[in-house]
Amino acid sequence: xxxxxxxxxxxxxxxxxxxxxxxxxxxxxxxxxxxxxxxxxxxxxxxxxxxxxxxxxxxxxxxxxxxxxxxxxxxxxxxxxxxxxxxxxxxxxxxxxxxxxxxxxxxxxxxxxxxxxxxxxxxxxxxxxxxxxxxxxxxxxxxxxxxxxxxxxxxxxxxxxxxxxxxxxxxxxxxxxxxxxxxxxxxxxxxxxxxxxxxxxxxxxxxxxxxxxxxxxxxxxxxxxxxxxxxxxxxxxxxxxxxxxxxxxxxxxxxxxxxxxxxxxxxxxxxxxxxxxxxxxxxxxxxx
Amino acid sequence: xxxxxxxxxxxxxxxxxxxxxxxxxxxxxxxxxxxxxxxxxxxxxxxxxxxxxxxxxxxxxxxxxxxxxxxxxxxxxxxxxxxxxxxxxxxxxxxxxxxxxxxxxxxxxxxxxxxxxxxxxxxxxxxxxxxxxxxxxxxxxxxxxxxxxxxxxxxxxxxxxxxxxxxxxxxxxxxxxxxxxxxxxxxxxxxxxxxxxxxxxxxxxxxxxxxxxxxxxxxxxxxxxxxxxxxxxxxxxxxxxxxxxxxxxxxxxxxxxxxxxxxxxxxxxxxxxxxxxxxxxxxxxxxxxxxxxxxxxxxxxxxxxxxxxxxxxxxxxxxxxxxxxxxxxxxxxxxxxxxxxxxxxxxxxxxxxxxx
Numbered sequence: 001x002x003x004x005x006x007x008x009x010x011x012x013x014x015x016x017x018x019x020x021x022x023x024x025x026x027x028x029x030x031x032x033x034x035x036x037x038x039x040x041x042x043x044x045x046x047x048x049x050x051x052x053x054x055x056x057x058x059x060x061x062x063x064x065x066x067x068x069x070x071x072x073x074x075x076x077x078x079x080x081x082x083x084x085x086x087x088x089x090x091x092x093x094x095x096x097x098x099x100x101x102x103x104x105x106x107x108x109x110x111x112x113x114x115x116x117x118x119x120x121x122x123x124x125x126x127x128x129x130x131x132x133x134x135x136x137x138x139x140x141x142x143x144x145x146x147x148x149x150x151x152x153x154x155x156x157x158x159x160x161x162x163x164x165x166x167x168x169x170x171x172x173x174x175x176x177x178x179x180x181x182x183x184x185x186x187x188x189x190x191x192x193x194x195x196x197x198x199x200x201x202x203x204x205x206x207x208x209x210x211x212x213x214x215x216x217x218x219x220x221x222x223x224x225x226x227x228x229x230x231x232x233x234x235x236x237x238x239x240x241x242x243x244x245x246x247x248x249x250x251x252x253x254x255x256x257x258x259x260x261x262x263x264x265x266x267x268x269x270x271x272x273x274x275x276x277x278x279x280x281x282x283x284x285x286x287x288x
Numbered sequence: 289x290x291x292x293x294x295x296x297x298x299x300x301x302x303x304x305x306x307x308x309x310x311x312x313x314x315x316x317x318x319x320x321x322x323x324x325x326x327x328x329x330x331x332x333x334x335x336x337x338x339x340x341x342x343x344x345x346x347x348x349x350x351x352x353x354x355x356x357x358x359x360x361x362x363x364x365x366x367x368x369x370x371x372x373x374x375x376x377x378x379x380x381x382x383x384x385x386x387x388x389x390x391x392x393x394x395x396x397x398x399x400x401x402x403x404x405x406x407x408x409x410x411x412x413x414x415x416x417x418x419x420x421x422x423x424x425x426x427x428x429x430x431x432x433x434x435x436x437x438x439x440x441x442x443x444x445x446x447x448x449x450x451x452x453x454x455x456x457x458x459x460x461x462x463x464x465x466x467x468x469x470x471x472x473x474x475x476x477x478x479x480x481x482x483x484x485x486x487x488x489x490x491x492x493x494x495x496x497x498x499x500x501x502x503x504x505x506x507x508x509x510x511x512x513x514x515x516x517x518x519x520x521x522x523x524x525x526x527x528x529x530x531x532x533x534x535x536x537x538x539x540x541x542x543x544x545x546x547x548x549x550x551x552x553x554x555x556x557x558x559x560x561x562x563x564x565x566x567x568x569x570x571x572x573x574x575x576x577x578x579x580x581x582x583x584x585x586x587x588x589x590x591x592x593x594x595x596x597x598x599x600x601x602x603x604x605x606x607x608x609x610x611x612x613x614x615x616x617x618x619x620x621x622x623x624x625x626x627x628x629x630x631x632x633x634x635x636x637x638x639x640x641x642x643x644x
Contacts, residue, residue, distance in 0.1 A: 035403055037410075086609060091403050092348060093608050096553065099350075100604030103546055107598025216542050220414035223407045258422045265415045269391070272408065273398040 006132045007253060013138045014252075015245030016145035017204060021218050022225040023148060023237050024197030029226050030233035031169050031189045033091060034084060037098040039222060040215020041105040042194050046072045046201025047210035048109065051118055060123055068202030069195040076194020080187045088186070102215065109212040122206035137206065144203050148196065153234055165189065220261075224268040230278020239279045244268065299478065302561060306471045313467075314460050322463050323531075324575065328568045329466035330527045335551040335567035336473050336560060337520035343557040344481060345513035346493030348402045351409030352548045354416055355384040355518040357539040359525025361420070364444045364535050368433035373447045380526035381519050388518025389511065396507045396514070410545060417540035440536025447530050457530070466527055470564070473520065477560055480516075489513050543597060550604050556614025565616065574600070 025039045036042075049071040053063035079101060087094040124136040156162035168175040168185045176182050201210075201218075208214065225244055229236025247267045252260030271279070314322055334356055341347045359380045366376035391412060395405050424437025433441065447465070449455035457465065480486050492499040492506045500506055529535050538544065547570065555566025574596045611618050 035407060083605060083609070092406070093612060095350075095403065095406055096549065097605050097608040099546055099549070100601045100606075100608065102601065103543070103597045103604065104601030107596070107601060111598065213542075216414060216417070219542075220411045220418070223411050227404055227407055258419050261415055261418055265411065268411070269394050269408065272400055272404065273394045276398045276400045276404075 002132055006134060007249075009134060009138060009142075010253070011246050011249045012142050014249035015241050016142040018221060018225055018245040018248075019149060019237050019241035020141070020145045020200040020203065021197075022222040022229075022241060023152065023233075024193040024195070024200065025222050026226045026229065026233045026237045027152070027196065028190055028193035030231055030236070031165060031193075032088075032186055034088075034094050034190075035091070035098070035223075036193070037095055037219070038079070038102040038105060038215075039197060040217075040219035041102045041109075042072050042076065042197035043201030043204070043218050044109065044210060044212065044215045045075060045105065046198030047205035047214065048113065048118075049198060050202035050205050051120055051210055054120055060120060064202040064205075065199065069199040072198025072201070073191045073195030076197075077187055077191040079194070080190035084190065085183065085186070106212050106215070113212065115212060117209040117211040119209035120206050141203060141207070144199075148199070149234060149238065156234070221264065224264065228268050228271050228278055230275075230280035232280035236278060236280040243271075243279070298561075299475075302474065303471070306467070306474070310464065310467045310471065314463055319459065323459060326459075326463045326466045327528070327531055328571050329463070329470045330524055330531055331551075331571060332470050332564045332567045333466075333473050333527065334521055334524040334548060335555070335563040336470075336477060337517045337524065338548050338552050339555075339557075339560055339563040340477055340480075340520070341513050341517035342552060343559065343563070344486070344493065345489050345510060345517070346402075346496075347510055347514055347517075348406040349409045349514070349517070350406040350549065351411070351413035351545055352517070352521050353540055353544040354409070354413035355388055355521035356525040356528070356544070356548075357413070357416060357420075357535070357537075358384040358387055359522030360529040360535040360539055361441075361525075362522070363526040363529045364441045365430050365433040365435075367445050368441075369431040371445070372451070372453045373445070374450045377447060377526060380529075381522045384522030384525065385515050385519035389515045392511045392514040392518075396510045399507070410542075413540050413545055414542065417537050417542075420537040420540060436536075438537060440534055442534050444529050444533045444535065446533065462527075462531060466531070469523070469527065474560060474564065481560075485509075485512075543600075546600065546604070550600055550607075553604065553607050553614055556616040556618070559614075559616045562614055562616030566614070570600070570603070 021043060024042065025036060028034055028036050028039075046068040049068040050060070050063045053067040054060050058067060083097050083101065084094060087097055122135060122137040124140060126133045127136045127139070156166060164175070164180050164185060167178070168180060168182055172182045175185075208217070221244075225237065225240045228244060229238075229240035244264050244267060248260045248264040251263035313325060317325070334352065337355075338349065338352045341349055341352075362383045363376045363380035366379050367373060370376055391409070395408060400408070420435065421438050423435040424439060426434065428435045428437070435441070445456070446462075447457045481490070488499065488504050489509050491502075492504065492509055496506045525539070528539070551567035551570055552563045553566070554570060555562030555564065577596055577599060607614070613621070
């Protein structure tokens, strides 16, 4: 029984962290049809932002939940203005340019911080579940994922910003005719997507540590999640994270973490073969 | 001169330069230079594999290094188990090709879009990287070959003459083999592209729907192109494992995948000579940057200039924004516009005489 509870928490954690690392990418992809290959580096920058801020005496909570999203969000807006905006409508070129950006950021952080792992210790100790102990931080990550997803839902559903964003997503020309400024919406969207990536990177930094090439560990999973989920931002991310996170965690539990990743990939490729438009291409089509 | 004449002139020129390079280099250059040039030639074969499937097949493959790495690892693992290179050599081509065919089946017959294709191929190579990277323990072995995880597999035995274990290849022989392979690949691909198959895949790249309405099945042709590309990349991987007698998981890494893309982008999609030039140029640049690392370089600027990923990233962004076609097609455009202007001027000079 305790083992089942523990496994349930592990599965929930896998789903939550998958949703957390993917949602920034999903927003940028769903709204702007841009695949940001520098996504992993945004996560990495979030981790560094949190670590640098804590080492300057800022409380770890503020560093993770406030400083990291703001820093990476600003970087995102700069990137959108400097590179992405010239490439709208040229999807493949956008991917290539963001890939260049990814290499650039890896190179830059290696030059600044060196090629070593820096870490911050996870706050919040551990909790007892029957005969087992698990880190309370795991529960914190799950809570953060729920709060982030709920906040996105609320903003998209009930605010003017969300309305404008959804309108621009459906038909940019029509939105422009009604007085919306699509370039501004795109810049803000990219910034928000980047900020959420920064938040995710910072929240996961105590778990994994941070080093310049850590993006590689994240990007594969987040791409799979976003593509598996399809165009709808929230329902896509949630459904794909739930599916892939569960598969990954159970395969990991039964065999090894390596096989967990392979199972995740195999599941994704089969899913794409069956549902080329992703899960939300077939189900939950009217979701956000 | 008409375009057919130019085409033949180009082929003859490439052949002559290639042969001269093949024959003269080992006689004129030091052994370590020859060794460096060998890896350039091997990587150029890899560049050609992507030039075929992306530049001509229109398949956006971001994970060509998956097949390259599979070829290298297959050769290494088979070599430790067999001990004689004929079978490992064949396996190093067949296995990546089969993997490409399987992956391609899911992607092309799923009719997923270009963008998804790029992401999936990239993801595949990253998962391979993560998986192989974490096989460091002694429990991970295939037959007699230990996978070695992030340490890689050292001491891979070199190729030998088919079925003659005693006649192993030496360093100079490796140069001849690599350069010969590059020339053979280049001319083989030219031949392939001039054939009916080549015309059809270019037709599909230009307009998939139209080709389909004309009765060709784009899925099958794309799958065939992708498989050939996978086989070529595996072949290059086999040569690479021979060159260093060593493979490590970085061969699957993001940086390696990016490099292949950059070679093709810089050289130009839709040409074969472009990616070869791009590959050799970029590798030479990376080597020069690495070699210029100042001994006491602790300040930020010297670190930045010795930092290959950073420079490569800037090159990639700059080319996508400023020279999206790549060097060779861009130079070709400039050349043909100059030619047209000169012709127009000659014509203008000629016409009044005719009117006289």
